[in-house]
Amino acid sequence: MVCPRCVMAVEGLLKSMKVDFDRVELGQVLFSHTPEELFLKAFEEKLAVLGFALARSRESVWVETTKLALIDLLEGEGDLKREAPLSELLSQKTGLPYSRLSQLFSSFEGMSIEQYFIGLKIEKAKEWLSYETLNISEIAWSLDYSSVQHFSGQFKKVTGMTPSQYKKSNEKSRMFLDQIGEAR
Structure with a gap:
């Protein structure tokens, strides 16, 4: 949920x-x-x-807690421009060492925590581009990218088009944040 x-x-x-x-x-x-x-x-x-699943193992609960923490961070309940590294934040949320959490996440989701978080950030960027609430520079800054070029490169790697091309496109495919990773 x-x-x-x-x-x-x-x-x-x-x-x-x-x-x-x-x-x-x-x-x-x-x-x-x-x-x-x-x-x-x-x-x-x-x-x-309803499209939900019951998490029965401790491991699946840790993975879901990680996903929720990342979504909360992205949706503004955290600070993307945080002082502590993401690994530290996730370890605090789950009570697990990051190395263990990372291994669990990869085995359950088939992707790394970093890849998952990039997917979340790109979906958020697609939302902002679709609604034209922010320009590309503001989006890159809001999503804590080091530069517009880094953001644009990552956006193109994930979507196959640049943020400008996506913004101009009539076909703006998007995913719900809880579906990130399911398409892989």
């Missing part, structure tokens, strides 16, 4: 299943009591219909 509508959908599902829960947050449900396995199976099936 990566948006308020996702939270509302899961809350609605839980209410329709008449189950007690404390709250639903991005990526997690806090239950009043430990749910029974029979409920979890039914809940998992209904989540799948």
Whole structure:
């Protein structure tokens, strides 16, 4: 779950299943009591219909926590121009050494944390280019690129076109942030 509508959908599902829960947050449900396995199976099936999955292993929870932390950072709940390195931030969020987290992430997602974060940043750039809210220099700066050239090069490597070409294009394909990595 990566948006308020996702939270509302899961809350609605839980209410329709008449189950007690404390709250639903991005990526997690806090239950009043430990749910029974029979409920979890039914809940998992209904989540799948909504396009969500239930994370059952510690490893998958760490990977999802990493993805949510990166999305939060990108969506403004963090500071892209942060003082601490990204590796330190993610280690703090998950409680794992970055080397272990990086290995887990790669094995679960088939890409590195850095590749995933680049994908998130490029999707955010595509959003801003589509809505023409920022110019290319402002986008590069907002996404913490060292230069417009670096941003443009990375954008072209990921999308096959420059930011200017994308902006002028009639076909502006985009992905939801929670779908980054699924197309690989």
